[in-house]
Amino acid sequence: xxxxxxxxxxxxxxxxxxxxxxxxxxxxxxxxxxxxxxxxxxxxxxxxxxxxxxxxxxxxxxxxxxxxxxxxxxxxxxxxxxxxxxxxxxxxxxxxxxxxxxxxxxxxxxxxxxxxxxxxxxxxxxxxxxxxxxxxxxxxxxxxxxxxxxxxxxxxxxxxxxxxxxxxxxxxxxxxxxxxxxxxxxxxxxxxxxxxxxxxxxxxxxxxxxxxxxxxxxxxxxxxxxxxxxxxxxxxxxxxxxxxxxxxxxxxxxxxxxxxxxxxxxxxxxxxxxxxxxxxxxxxxxxxxxxxxxxxxxxxxxxxxxxxxxxxxxxxxxxxxxxxxxxxxxxxxxxxxxxxxxxxxxxxxxxxxxxxxxxxxxxxxxxxxxxxxxxxxxxxxxxxxxxxxxxxxxxxxxxxxxxxxxxxxxxxxxxxxxxxx
Ligand code: ADP
Ligand code: MG
Numbered sequence: 199x200x201x202x203x204x205x206x207x208x209x210x211x212x213x214x215x216x217x218x219x220x221x222x223x224x225x226x227x228x229x230x231x232x233x234x235x236x237x238x239x240x241x242x243x244x245x246x247x248x249x250x251x252x253x254x255x256x257x258x259x260x261x262x263x264x265x266x267x268x269x270x271x272x273x274x275x276x277x278x279x280x281x282x283x284x285x286x287x288x289x290x291x292x293x294x295x296x297x298x299x300x301x302x303x304x305x306x307x308x309x310x311x312x313x314x315x316x317x318x319x320x321x322x323x324x325x326x327x328x329x330x331x332x333x334x335x336x337x338x339x340x341x342x343x344x345x346x347x348x349x350x351x352x353x354x355x356x357x358x359x360x361x362x363x364x365x366x367x368x369x370x371x372x373x374x375x376x377x378x379x380x381x382x383x384x385x386x387x388x389x390x391x392x393x394x395x396x397x398x399x400x401x402x403x404x405x406x407x408x409x410x411x412x413x414x415x416x417x418x419x420x421x422x423x424x425x426x427x428x429x430x431x432x433x434x435x436x437x438x439x440x441x442x443x444x445x446x447x448x449x450x451x452x453x454x455x456x457x458x459x460x461x462x463x464x465x466x467x468x469x470x471x472x473x474x475x476x477x478x479x480x481x482x483x484x485x486x487x488x489x490x491x492x493x494x495x496x497x498x499x500x501x502x503x504x505x506x507x508x509x510x511x512x513x514x515x516x517x518x519x520x521x522x523x524x525x526x527x528x529x530x531x532x533x534x535x536x537x538x539x540x541x542x543x544x545x546x547x548x549x550x551x552x553x554x555x556x557x558x559x560x561x562x563x564x565x566x567x568x569x570x571x572x573x574x575x576x577x578x579x580x581x582x583x584x585x586x587x588x589x590x591x592x593x594x595x596x597x598x599x600x601x602x603x604x605x606x607x608x609x610x611x612x613x614x615x616x617x618x619x
Contacts, residue, residue, distance in 0.1 A: 201231055201256070213255050213281055220245040222401045227252050230338060230375055235398035237344075237390065238377040241405050242523055246377045247274060250340040254313045255282070259335035262368075263316045265342040266355055268292060271316040278314055286311035292321050307334050319357035322364050331368045338373040339365050341393065345380035348388035349560055352380070352516050362394050374398070380516060381405050381586035405586045408597030410525055410532040412578035414571075417537035422450065425507060426457050428535060429487060435504035436480065439489045440521055442510040442545070450509060451489040464490035495521060501528035508536035513546050514564040515571055515585045538572040575608045577601055 206227060210216050219227075222238075223245055229236045230253040240246050251274075254261035265271050271290050278288040286306035295303065306312040321327055345351030347358040365372055376389050376398070390396060415424065425439060439454075441447045444465040451463035462476040462485050479485045481500055488494055492512075506525045512518045518536070526532025543565055550561035571581050578601035583590040592598035599605060 201228075206252075209252060209256050213252060214248060215281075220248075221403050223249055223252075226401050229399045229401070230373065231256065233338075233373050235373055235393075235395040236375045237386075237395065237398040237400040238375065239381055239386065239400070239402040240377075240379060241381075241403060241407075242379045242520065243527060244379070244403050246342070246379070249377065250338075250342075250375055251278060251314065254337060254340075255287075257313075257337040258310070259337035260307050260312050260315050261337045261340060262331065263314055263340045263342060264319055264322065264358075264361060265316055266318065266346050266353070266358075267343075268294075268318060271318070275314070275316055284311065288312065288314040288316070290316045291327065292318050304330060310335075313337075319355065319361060323357065323360060328364060328367050336369055336372055338375055339368075340375040340377065342377050344376035344378040344389045344393070345385050347392045348380075348385040349557065350382065350384040350388060350564075351378075352514060352520070359392060362392060365393075379520075381588070382516065383587045386587075404583075405519070405588060406579070406583060406590065406596060407523065407526070407532070408595075408600065409529055410522060410534050410597070410600065412522070412534050412582070412601040414536045414538050414578070414602065417539035417542065421509060421537050422453050424537070425450070425509065426454065426459070428505070428507065429454065429459050429461075430457075432505060432533075433486075435486065436483065436500065436502060437487050437505035437507065438494065438503060438521075438524060439487060439507040439509055440494075440512070441489060441491060442542075444491060446509065447489050447491055454487060454489065459487055460485040461487040461489055464488050464494040466491065466493040492517070492521065495524050498524065499527070500524075502530060503527065504531055505533040505535065508534075511536055511538050511542050511546075511568055511572060513549070513561070513568070515567050515582060516564070518568070518571070519582060519586075536572070540569070543569055575603055577604045579604075 206224060210219060221240065221244060226236060226238050226249040230250065238246055238249055250261060250263065275288040275290050279285055289303045289306060289312055291303055307315065341361060346353050346355040348354060365374060374393050374395050376393055376395065378389065390398060429437065439450065441450060444467045447463045447465050451461050454461035462479060464473060464476050476488065480488050503525045506522045512521060522534035525534055546565055547562065550558045567585060574581050577592050579597060580590045580592060592604055
């Protein structure tokens with residue numbers, strides 16, 4: 199029985215209440231339903247979850263979803279249970295479950311109630327789980343955050359490397375769906391190779407964020423004063439200021455406060471209570487600015503963040519893109535301002551110095567791209583998109599004039615001098 203477009207729309211409406219697919223979702227869903235290996239590359243917020251959730255709900259059997267974060271899995275399971283009003287439709291299988299709970303999960307799978315089973319890769323290495331999953335009907339296997347497979351990604355997890363092997367043991371012809379927001383060609387190659395899905399149909403959405411304005415300024419001793427000025431010019435707007443170290447976060451948050459700016463610090467060294475209270479204050483707009491390490495942002499969904507400032511340049515273009523991507527989620531203004539000094543690159547190099555040689559080399563290569571980005575005189579947007587394997591024409595592309603190098607072109611000699619900074 200073939201599924202028509204109107205069946206898909208009906209299912210979208212029924213399960214999610216949406217009347218339209220977003221971007222490439224419909225094509226991805228069709229690909230998955232036809233049983234093909236499928237590779238999905240979409241920016242954060244692009245709607246990747248629905249790409250596998252909808253076909254899972256529409257098909258017989260259970261889809262296994264591998265995801266690296268327990269908190270994210272729980273969120274998704276709750277959301278799915280909410281829409282279908284049936285507890286058994288989605289489960290998490292992990293080591294925190296007791297015997298009774300595991301029994302319940304297995305029963306629901308066996309009797310066909312469970313459409314989505316979320317697992318951490320560690321749980322899949324357990325022999326008893328593999329044995330069990332071999333014995334039931336699996337619709338497909340979705341690997342979310344698939345970049346965790348690659349050492350070139352920003353979040354390498356060795357357990358992800360073993361997935362192909364385990365999938366093979368669970369079943370012979372299980373369709374594999376890889377999903378990621380990492381657009382670099384190197385990471386993509388790694389994913390395809392490691393999952394053994396050369397023949398996958400690939401869907402890649404554009405990573406262009408036309409409403410974001412990109413700007414890089416040289417970092418001088420007066421960087422704090424520059425930041426204060428910028429924030430004051432943007433009074434009442436929400437923004438994030440990223441710093442490398444916890445110490446710098448604390449200091450800068452204080453400096454901003456002393457200057458009459460409603461700011462809070464955020465980093466992993468604060469106790470959980472302060473962290474969640476600061477986060478709430480930001481979401482409720484009791485404060486305007488969060489000064490944070492990269493610990494802040496994962497899963498923060500504030501649509502009207504108007505600026506993201508990098509007090510310290512990040513360790514890769516990937517991180518820069520993810521962090522700046524938290525601005526202007528609603529499509530409104532989003533100013534991305536990074537302060538750059540070469541000595542910060544040297545600091546970042548030191549972080550990798552204790553690591554294995556291969557990791558150091560990767561770290562260096564990623565940093566060289568950051569240097570090139572910071573020092574370039576070509577369009578920042580063009581640079582970023584090129585890094586992600588995407589051609590961009592500033593004349594015709596959306597947001598083509600939205601960066602400092604396009605608005606205020608550097609004269610040739612200036613650009614060269616900057617490079618020596
Ligand atoms: P990603 O995993 O790609 O970062 P998510 O799957 O978390 O993105 O989805 C981001 C947001 O988009 C969610 O709030 C989701 O409900 C919403 N969304 C997804 N698909 C649609 C759609 N077809 N119509 C409207 N909203 C959608
Ligand atoms: Mg996601």
